[in-house]
Amino acid sequence: MRVALATEFLEQYGGAQKTLEAIAELYPDAPIFTAKYCKKKQSDLINSRKIIAPKGGLMSKSFFLFRMAPIFEGFDFSQYDLIISDGTTWNKGILTKPDQLHISYIHTPPRFLYGYSQEGVKWQKFPLIYSYITNLLRMWDFVAAQRPDFLVTNSQETRKRIRKFYRRDATVIYPPVDVDFVPTEPKKPINPTFIAVGRLARYKNFDLLIEAFNKLEMPLTIIGTGNDENRLKKLAKKNIKFLGHASEDTKHQYMKNCLGLINTVDDEDFGIVPIEVASHGKPVLAHGSGGHLESVVEGITGMYFYDRSVEGLMGAIQNFEKAIHENKFDSEIIKQHAGKFSKSRFQNEFRQFVQDRAAEKFGL
Template sequence: MKNLKVALIHDYLTQYGGAEKTLEAIIEIFPDADIFTSFYESKNMSDQINSKNIISSKKMGKFISIHPILSKYLTFLIPLIFENYDLGDYDLIISDSSSYAKGVITNPNQMHICYIHTPPRFLYKYSVENTKRNKWYYRWIVRYIDNLLRLWDFQAAQRPDFLVSNSFEIQKRIEKFYKRTSTVIHPPVDYIETKDFYPEKNYYLIAGRLVAYKNFDIVIKTFNELESLKLLVIGNGPLENDLKKMAGKNIKFLGKVNEKEKHLIMENCLGLINPVKDEDFGIVPVEVLLHGKPVLAHRSAGHLETIVEGVNGEFFDILEINNLKGKIIEFDKFINNNKYDANRIKSTAQKFTKEEFKRNFSKFVFDKLDKKNN
């Protein structure tokens, strides 16, 4: 397989997050692969990604981005970008997708493996970033387009030869929505070791894009009633100004921070509060666990695969201020009474490291190639 020619297919390269970290890990397995995507903004990407040969659809991208408002209503055309890529020169196609990348068209002599972060959340009624989809004045056209996209999405999910899911939660969604089996390989989680001290002391943490489905507003309103406890907020997003306006003096917004600073803040926090409901997997909680810090998370979906109640964190069940307030008070008491052992917490997260992902994913891919060629 020395001359194996590989294409990596990624939904879009416009913002850097967990999906892009997964792409980076796959790049480390296949360093000579070309990358195909819909949109690409180099200023938002890592040096590792920018150093690769990246093919994006400039003409279609320019058309879809023709107007800042109109562009939001033309994203349903993105499947055409992936269907029109000519991948005939490649032996192995690996897509990683939460929307459209799995829809590339391959021939019978090629192998296509798709790593699915989740079926598109917006198509299957999971909470999403864009709450405007539910506004009365264009709800009807959104529903019509979504119905068409669900038909396309089901057909596109039949195209890869093999599906890999990033959690058991996503495995269940794939079986329900696509009627296909998949193999679970958890995504790579980075860990940057640091023993430095952060200037802030005795604080709790929330981290991620400041968007509606993260439910950070509930955490902030709860900490407004817990003035003796300090909360730091990592991330930016469309709700940043609204969240800042509602926040009390015990809450500090740090904005977007680099990876090194993020891990420094995680290393020195008391614990993480993660109120996301129906999390696909949840990389941020695992990053915090790798620093030996406990997590208080909503009892649902991906959290059930990473949080062990009483060992590396706790759950709450109701996204409501009074319920969360009681849980945070209890969580704080557990931490002050040294309930959690840092080394034990770290050990629960070791199976989610980047090295584990690379080992498991490369074994899966090369096993499938061996069976195809023998």
Template sequence: MQNTNKPKIAIIHDQLTQYGGAEKTLEALLDIFPDAEIITGYSDPVNISQKILAAKIIPGISATNSWVKKMCRQLVFLMPIVFESFDLRKYDILISEGTAWPKGVITSPNQLHITYVYTPPRFLYGYATEGQKRDKWYLKPFLRVIDHFLRIWDYTAAHRPDFVLVISEEIKKRVKKFYGRESTIIYPPVELVTNYSDAKSEDFFLCISRLAAYKNIDVLISAFNLINLKLKVVGTGKEMEKLKRLAKENVELLGFVSEETKNSLLTECKGFIFPTDYEDFGIVVVEALAHGKPVLCHRSGGPLEIVQAGKTGMFFDTVNPESLANSIMSFDTEINAGKFDPQRCILSANRFSAERFKAEFYNFVMDKWEAKRA
């Protein structure tokens, strides 16, 4: 423990092997606490942003070759041991963030531990995931045994932090259900565009998503196959080839696009469609609203807190092609009638700005730190 007035801070992160929403949140935390050190289960320098690389990173395992990377993926059930093994005695404040392992680090009573939960591990509690190995019949008996013990560990780990923060009301409910803990919502940071254009939209709808089975992109494409409207899909994933075979001429799969191209598509599209049900939050929904675009999404999960029915978008209730096709046609009619005000959409997105996140998170951490020192 440090005795100086400035607390020594560590940020505990699941793993540094890709650049996604969790890593953007990590970057925002580094903006708030620029001297913080990063503790992570394992890291791959190839896939880490320059901002994160500039910080001091302490990995449990350094994934510097393909064999190590593969072993880390296969032996994920050993991650609790990795995180419990970190010696964190030199830090005053521990900020753990992620879905699974970081909250389980071992701390002492004179340290402050705040965890920011994106969701309890989806694979442990019956929520759909991107992994396909769990569907293989010969692995299911083993996974049931392993998952039983991991759920016991996960519950125990969830009671180690002093305070729990969550990204949405949906996750607040899951934390209460699975851990029995109260939590405080701080919405994740979204970098909002500042170059909104009121130029006339083009005649296509847009979806941006990872192409994983549980994201329901196949249902969306099947719905568009039934109607005479255009759809563009941005994203990559294991479902790409299957979706290409499914799509008709009115559906275009663009794969990976640059940030500049993504913003151009959001500016040009007629409306945004988010077909995933029980999403943890939905950052891309906020990004669409920030471009002045209404959103059609499933009536569940994080989007319920983002989209205002009849004002900034619409909801659908049934995840099947026929029902979704009818909802898309209604959405198209409402857009053509001028039902959704772009400026209202933009204003609603401002609630989720990165600046708002940084202020709320900093105030929460420092308030709890001052109270602990008092």
């Protein structure tokens, strides 16, 4: 069976790319179709594959959006039996024939089209234009979501969104998390502080977190980079440390030695970072919404907060700190919870799903 993979962007290395990597390991001969490829930011496994991407330079992200649908609709998959797409928006819209099988792993319907907090684009500053454009894109997105033969998604939360916006069902297979990662010993001791990890974008609510820690005067380490980095650094006092971009090893060093993770994003699609932290036996304070309701178990692997005011978050942090110092969380139980989201579990479930659908389609 000839297999091809499709993903939207290979310009950063995050949860979506790790999912693609886990799928790619199952199909070692499959090429990868993508709209944008940055070799320096990808793993050796991805870089070892045949990458098929548009030639020439690409315009800014705001205008690049308008090229995405034609790019994926223009890819030629005629020589493949099975096409697996992995992403949020555009690649589920690839065009296939009736005798081909298309399975799409959807991390979330595009947040910017359906009213969820997200990282904005420049034309959001013009409400009438933005409304007109998003209406057109929502129509295309709905049509594109009908094209795959089967949909797979990363959480029950995202499954609900797919049902609402696409009028289709999806099979939930939780994404792969490297729960067995063992970091090297840091060259210098790492002081145990609370940490926050993620892309520094406005919708991640890092400004709320910074304001709370400014007032609490407690140490906080923020790991990650992003478009909002300069603004956030200006907000932060000296008790807040920005680590910037960190390797997987460095990130896990801080996770292993932290007091706990604080994740302030609301309506998270799933949330891999809380599971990564849990793999080291550390608890999580997360907003009680979205995928956090599946990745964090209240009172067992962490706590929820609901009040998104500065004062509300401050109170939640203080309660979280108190619970940690009173040993309310069992690190071994937290690690066991993280083990349910392992990469091997994902690959076994995904492989079986594809085999079953291929058997139905091709009689294999």
